[in-house]
Amino acid sequence: DLDKYNLTTTYSILGGLYNLTGEADKAIEYLNKSATCIYSSTQEFYYYVRLAQYYLLIEDNAQAWEYLKKAKDLSNSKKEVQKNLQEYDGVLKQYYIATKQYEKALEVQDHIISVYHPNDKSFIEDVLNRAAIYYEMGDLPQAARYYNEYYTLNDSAQISNENITAGEFAAMLGVERLNLEKSELQQQMQQRDLANKQRIIIFLIALLTLGFIIFYREHLLNGRLRISQKQLSEKNNELLRSQEELKYAKEQAEDGSRMKSEFIQNMSHEIRTPLNSIVGFSQILSSYFSDSDDTKEYAHIIEQNSTNLLQLVNDVLDLSYLDGEREIPAQTIADITGVCQTCIDQVRFKLKPDVQLIFTPERENFTMQTNPDRISQILMNLLQNAAKFTQEGSITLTYHIREEEKIILFSVTDTGIGIPADKQETVFERFTKLDSFVPGTGLGLSISRMIAEKMGGTLLVDSTYTAGCRFILTLPLKE
Known part of the structure; x- marks a missing residue:
């Protein structure tokens, strides 16, 4: 039941996935379908980027460069596209490696480090990517140096995690x-x-x-x-x-x-x-x-x-x-799409390299009387948990309005490790952690459920979803 506005995104994602699996015919089929229903500059930008990725797959580097230039020109002329350049930079780096322009590939890799994750754990993976580029260049001393730095940083991160666990x-x-x-x-x-x-x-x-x-x-x-x-x-x-x-x-x-x-x-x-x-x-x-x-x-x-x-x-x-509170006040008129987009922007830098963050609102603009700070707190807890336990695939945030029932449903779906069926209620207890080696206090989900209940709603795990984990937040619509 997808509407026309979001259909191009789904086709584009399918094309990108078939690029990753090496099925070129399927990839171009769905990318062509995506081109027929583009309704925004951001959708057009992603279409160009994934089409360039397709041509890199079939080793047509000249065509790949043409579509990368189109994507870059579009990002320069449209402000709304400029905040979604991470996937473009990744494909640009692949192009420079495929055409053996290793110095430019290193420059793009440095740009990715400085812009998207200068201080988070993804920096360790960026060091590993630099080592791989030097290896392709044949500069074995530099490759060895960055491989050694990668192992040193990885050991330091493990020690830091152990210290955090002891403190918790x-x-x-x-x-x-x-x-x-x-x-x-x-x-x-x-x-x-x-x-x-x-x-x-x-x-x-x-x-x-x-x-x-x-x-x-x-x-x-x-x-x-x-x-x-x-x-x-x-x-x-x-x-x-x-x-x-x-x-x-x-x-x-x-x-x-x-x-x-x-x-x-x-x-x-x-x-x-x-x-x-x-x-x-x-x-x-x-x-x-x-x-x-x-x-x-x-x-x-x-x-x-x-x-x-x-x-x-x-x-x-x-x-x-x-x-100590019986209920949480909800007297503010808030733009739900804007609240969700803010949460998406804040959690994007915490993603693993192979994870894609997707936001598919039911409406382009929707306002309601609620407490936007508390909704943002719940969604941030759910998105951060998804980013923490998802190594590859995607994390999707969406909402759905049920006018007849006077409720709004938020869902956060990931392709991570999931939660066993017998632990799906246990995770909402205080100080509960299914994996003691993962950083965290074990309070986020407990606090989120308390907030949802004190706002007249619910927070639960969708037991029917088995490809990862899906949390569903239900809140009443106030007139």
């Missing part, structure tokens, strides 16, 4: 300690409630028994009746004292819960302030010692670990805030 585990222990203290306080409250209820039951039984005796022997026990009334008054006083003790215990428990929230918020603030300083100064060190590889690497490790710890503090603070 220490933070988890601290949160678990707070949960244990909360559990002990709740248990003490329950014991007090049980003791008070037992006293009340015993008192009521005694009161009924005493009343029956008084009624039965009233004419013989007038004197004793006054004594019984005095005892009854004492029992009433005892009951009042028990109620006051119960009220006091409840107030103590509420004070303890409030103190816990204030403690987490204050500590999070006190931790975030020095962490922000560490992150900022580590960035300055990284730029200042740019000529020293070792110093720059150490500064980068400090910055990365500090950023991860800062994210953990933010997640714990957000979790504490959400625990």
Whole structure:
């Protein structure tokens, strides 16, 4: 049920995939279909790039260069195309390698490093690509040097991941300690409630028994009746004292819960302030010692670990805030397509080299009353998780509006490792990580589901999708 506006994108992607599998006839068939339904400059740009990739496949380098020039001219004249040049640069590098223009291929590779992922993990793969180009040039000493640098950076990344995991585990222990203290306080409250209820039951039984005796022997026990009334008054006083003790215990428990929230918020603030300083100064060190590889690497490790710890503090603070809120306000009129596009732009630099990021909105413009910051927070968590666990293929963000049901459905679909069927609810529990070697706090999905529920919606895993993982976010449409 695709509409005409998005049909050219699907044909173009199919053509690109057949290029990758080496099926040239299929590739040109679908690229020709794509050309018949182009409706925007961006679609035309991708058509030229993938057609150039096709001609490189069949070794017609002259035609490939013609279409690369058309794509470049289009990007120079259309501003909306200029932010989607990563695939063009990759095909341009393939062209220079195919035509043995290795120096230009190296220049394009350096441009890819500086523009798309200068400081992220993809830089390691860029070093490996440089080594491969030098090997094709026959410059074996340079190829050996970059292969050696690749193995060194890869080892450093593994050590950094181990340090991050150790830090996350220490933070988890601290949160678990707070949960244990909360559990002990709740248990003490329950014991007090049980003791008070037992006293009340015993008192009521005694009161009924005493009343029956008084009624039965009233004419013989007038004197004793006054004594019984005095005892009854004492029992009433005892009951009042028990109620006051119960009220006091409840107030103590509420004070303890409030103190816990204030403690987490204050500590999070006190931790975030020095962490922000560490992150900022580590960035300055990284730029200042740019000529020293070792110093720059150490500064980068400090910055990365500090950023991860800062994210953990933010997640714990957000979790504490959400625990105390019944619902999340949604009073802002927001452009949903714009919110989604912003998330796509922010997560693009975290993709693996062989992963394509796709956004297919149902409508070009759609506004609704909601909380755009919270929607963006959920979508960013889902897209970052998809980028983390997808080594190749694609990640697709889309939304669908169901007017009759008054709901909007967002979906994030990837071709990654997926989630086992028996773990699809477990991933929403706090501090749950299916792969302990992958960086992360284990709080993102838990926080995302809490936000969705407090906005009147749901967040779940689509169990019918088996080619990777698909998360579905459902939110109400407010008039």
